[in-house]
Amino acid sequence: MMSSRTSEKIAFLFLFLATLLIVVPVGLIIVIIIQKGWPAISWEFVSDIPRQGMRAGGIFPAIVGTIYIVLGSIIFALPIGLLAAIYLSEYAKNNYLNRMIKLAIVNLAGVPSVVYGLFGLAIFVIFFKFGASILSGSLTLAIMILPIIITTSREALESVPYSFREVSYSIGASKWQTIRHIVLPNAIPGILTGTILGLGRAAGETAPILFTVAAFYLPQLPKSLFDQAMALPYHLYVISTQVPNVDEKVRYGTALVLLFLVLFMNLVAIIIRYQFRKKKKW
Amino acid sequence: MIKIKVENLNLWYGDFQALKNINLAFEEKQITAIIGPSGCGKSTLLRVFNRMNDLVEGIHMTGEVTINGSNILSKRVDLVTLRKKVGMVFQRPNPFPLSIYENIAFGPKIHNHGKSREIAQIVESSLKSVLLWDDLKDKLQESALQLSLEQKQRLCIARLIAVKPDILLMDEPCSTLDPQATDRIEDLMRELKNNYSIVIVTHNMQQAARISDKTAFLLLGELMEYGETTQVFTNPKNSKTEDYITGRYG
Incomplete structure (x- = not known):
């Protein structure tokens, strides 16, 4: 029989090693990308x-393209996702059909992104004749991140204490007034968390934009929603596999910029969330 | 004058009958206490008067409850109007996670009671009527959640008064408070009785004896006794009431 001290030590060791095993690769990825990519970073880049066939110059159109596509997808996904989340958490009755719908939405988050890409190609590019365009790409990414936004928003809404709603009704507020003035303000931090997750996912995906928006090489900025655009993840894929003799530092530099862009967008959302959390005091 | 009249009220949660053939009449500008052991249906009865039971699924009622001359169990009753007239104080003080000012302004705002100047006046008069104004007038913009339990409960009463009800339902309003605070809230209730009809549910029989004009004793969903508080406590007609108030069960 092991003494409790020994078993404590062994448990600690395994738990610590498991954590280390996760932290080390993540840390290494960041270190290597910064180390190899930093020399490429310049104002020109x-x-x-x-x-020179993407072997020199900068990646400005890809940065702009990614920002457009990500913002576009959030503009479509956040309002629709939030409204659906409000319906599901506040209005939908707890019956078999609605439980199935909730389960289906959670599971949609696990569908491989290339499937969304094909769906976007069929629906937006071909059926609605938007062509390969920022509009098609944004809509495709929006559909991909909707499950994330709906699920996290629903959890945020449901975590607002029932007693707040009860009081609000008892003062004579209608259901919508209660949601609008009491439930929603208290759920905003959680909703923003979902938005952050969605942002990061939309910025980093290659497959959904492959058929719907991404341009192989387009040395100019998009002028309308119906233009194609370059995007960082796809550009990274192109210069890593499709174009020979691209300098390693250009590839890692592109990865670094993508990493930084996602980090920056998350930071903005985290700051907004922090501002809201400061106000929430229960 | 009779404020609330209950006739042949039955209430079921699914198959379980929580209230059995209740007949009662509550007087205007009096405090009526509803007492009884846990699970006797006293909170359920209280929540009939502002139809808060409607939030529970599978509830079913028969009979009539008349407030200000109209049957509030009717399907056509406008719950917003009803709940403006019949306010509720809950067991746990539950201010919104907002400022003191916004907590009280919430009701007037959603009911469109005029412009911000009028609302400021409502906030002031509501806080005055629960004797919080002098303590809080300089920190109206601070969070209501940092107040003491007693102040929170007073704030919750002020939040109700701001929508100008005429009946106050209180569901064990002092159960989280210490004896001194309870004493002061009871003083406040005696004060409020001049303007409002109050129905209070309480576990605390001394409290019912101290503050109420009339007392109703419920047991397992049935009304065992209803009468003047002094009579119910000194000379109960029903032997079950006597057993309960002398502490033989409950």
């Missing part, structure tokens, strides 16, 4: 168009 982030502000110029690609030159």
